[in-house]
Amino acid sequence: MDLGISGKRALVTASSKGLGLGCAEALAEAGCNLVMNARGAEALEAAAARIRERWGVEVTTVACDVTTAEGQKQVLDSAGQPDILVTNAGGPPPGMWTDWDRDDFIAALDANMLTPIALMKACVPAMMERGWGRVVNITSVSVKAPVPVLGLSNSARAGLTGYVAGTSRQVAGKGVTINNLLPGIHATDRADALDKGVVEKEGISFDEARANRQATIPAGRYGTPEEFGQACAFLCSVHAGFIVGQNVLLDGGATNLSM
Numbered sequence: 171m172d173l174g175i176s177g178k179r180a181l182v183t184a185s186s187k188g189l190g191l192g193c194a195e196a197l198a199e200a201g202c203n204l205v206m207n208a209r210g211a212e213a214l215e216a217a218a219a220r221i222r223e224r225w226g227v228e229v230t231t232v233a234c235d236v237t238t239a240e241g242q243k244q245v246l247d248s249a250g251q252p253d254i255l256v257t258n259a260g261g262p263p264p265g266m267w268t269d270w271d272r273d274d275f276i277a278a279l280d281a282n283m284l285t286p287i288a289l290m291k292a293c294v295p296a297m298m299e300r301g302w303g304r305v306v307n308i309t310s311v312s313v314k315a316p317v318p319v320l321g322l323s324n325s326a327r328a329g330l331t332g333y334v335a336g337t338s339r340q341v342a343g344k345g346v347t348i349n350n351l352l353p354g355i356h357a358t359d360r361a362d363a364l365d366k367g368v369v370e371k372e373g374i375s376f377d378e379a380r381a382n383r384q385a386t387i388p389a390g391r392y393g394t395p396e397e398f399g400q401a402c403a404f405l406c407s408v409h410a411g412f413i414v415g416q417n418v419l420l421d422g423g424a425t426n427l428s429m
């Protein structure tokens with residue numbers, strides 16, 4: 171399917187690896203020129219070089235922490251006024267409800283709520299003026315089914331989801347759609363880290379931890395960054411203009427929300 175976005179400019183934050191990289195790749199496949207970001211320059215440059223080589227699009231890299239005001243300024247200075255914005259950042263650490271104090275909550279809110287909001291506030295006005303724009307925020311299954319050990323993530327992403335619910339409906343009339351993509355368990359470094367946490371906590375092997383988690387997914391496997399990226403690219407396509415303010419769950423059926 172021609173997604174109709176060849177030549178558009180897309181900013182994808184936190185995109186040297188994992189789900190952000192999956193989104194960057196799929197947008198490049200659709201012909202978008204990219205601004206990619208991550209803190210570590212080495213993996214970022216390697217990913218950008220692979221994408222340029224494979225898809226022949228322009229890729230600008232910005233190595234910085236996007237959860238800081240300075241980092242946001244750097245990516246926005248580089249991106250100019252993108253047609254497509256995909257927001258992403260690392261997820262907060264797991265723990266017990268008693269583990270976290272105010273500073274931990276502020277860090278989680280900065281990373282997973284206030285950063286995407288700042289990026290949207292910077293990019294959406296020009297999209298509205300041009301009469302076309304797409305925003306996809308990478309959030310989490312925890313928005314629909316909060317994960318007990320991810321209290322910081324549950325809290326911050328719930329805040330972002332509420333903001334998007336209202337904002338998406340305020341901008342839709344100008345041709346700009348904002349939606350959230352909710353990953354269930356996907357095979358990335360983040361999933362490895364969570365599996366290693368289970369290994370330490372339960373004293374089982376990594377393979378056992380993975381097999382146990384896979385058994386909770388009706389699809390019988392983890393999702394891939396590639397298929398996650400393709401879903402993102404579709405939401406960014408010309409065909410998705412009537413999809414507004416949705417929380418789209420990609421979890422292999424793990425969350426049973428029948429209604």
Ligand code: NAP
Binds near residue numbers: 183184210358360
């Ligand atoms: P990942 O494999 O660990 O990749 C994270 C990417 O983000 C890397 O490119 C990393 O590069 C970059 N990054 C992290 N913090 C950053 C920051 N402050 N500024 C700029 N770049 C940053 O993670 P993932 O699995 O793709 O997860 C992406 C998001 O989805 C996370 O918020 C995660 O919590 C959420 N999620 C993932 C899953 C899953 O199963 N994978 C499930 C639910 C939710 P650098 O480290 O070099 O900065």
